[in-house]
Amino acid sequence: MFPSDIEPDDFELQAVMQALGAVQGRSILDLGCAKGRFVQALSMRGARMVGVDPAWSLLRAAAAHGSPLVQSSATSLPFASEVFDALVCVEVVEHIPDIDRAVAEMSRVLRPGGRAILIDKNPLGFGYHRFYPNWLYKRFLDREGKGSYPKGFPFREQWHSARSLRRRLQGHFSRVTVRYLDGRVRGKRRRLLAPLFRLVPPARPDLAWIAEKQGPGRG
Secondary structure, eight states: OOOSOOOTTOHHHHHHHHHHOOOTTOEEEEETOTTTHHHHHHHTTTOEEEEEESOHHHHHHHGGGOSOEEEOOTTSOOSOSSOEEEEEEESOGGGOSOHHHHHHHHHHHEEEEEEEEEEEEOTTOBOSSTTSBHHHHHHHHHHHTOSSSOTTOSOOOOOOOHHHHHHHHHTTOSEEEEEEEOTTOOHHHHHHHHHHHHHOGGGSSEEEEEEEOOOTTOO
């Protein structure tokens, strides 16, 4: 479930680079870094990375990349306010029960003018698994206990819609934009679904929220 490396043409990495621009010399927090694939990829591009994850076993694997790592939850980050230039959070928000508190923490640790990018599944999209609507596939996972958590566990992954998470982010960031991503879909499925994705971008299977914190001197 948690790959250690990432390909240069990975659609999530491309979305991150497009949202953040040049990362050389910038201090960036990878929130929910797992085995550190984005820590490694952005470090190689000159960023000063810090990885955070609640799972010690994953952090041990990420340690091979050489960047500072911290064991912590997303809702109580052990950093001073306004210390990072940017924040990356890829396929993580679905695992956070108290998303409002986590969003507040993301904003708190970013410097004025900083930018966060959050990427996760689009419940209203198609193609995350074969040709199923994502919401239907998610319902199957929950019913069969085949998600990240065993059947009967008190928490299930929460796939946030573009609108619902944007509304939460707008409470802490001055500007929030949403992009719909279709890079997950390849091969024959991509050829068949591409016309739908072109005509109806919200049908794409993944979402990216780009949230900007109000810069200095603006009010």
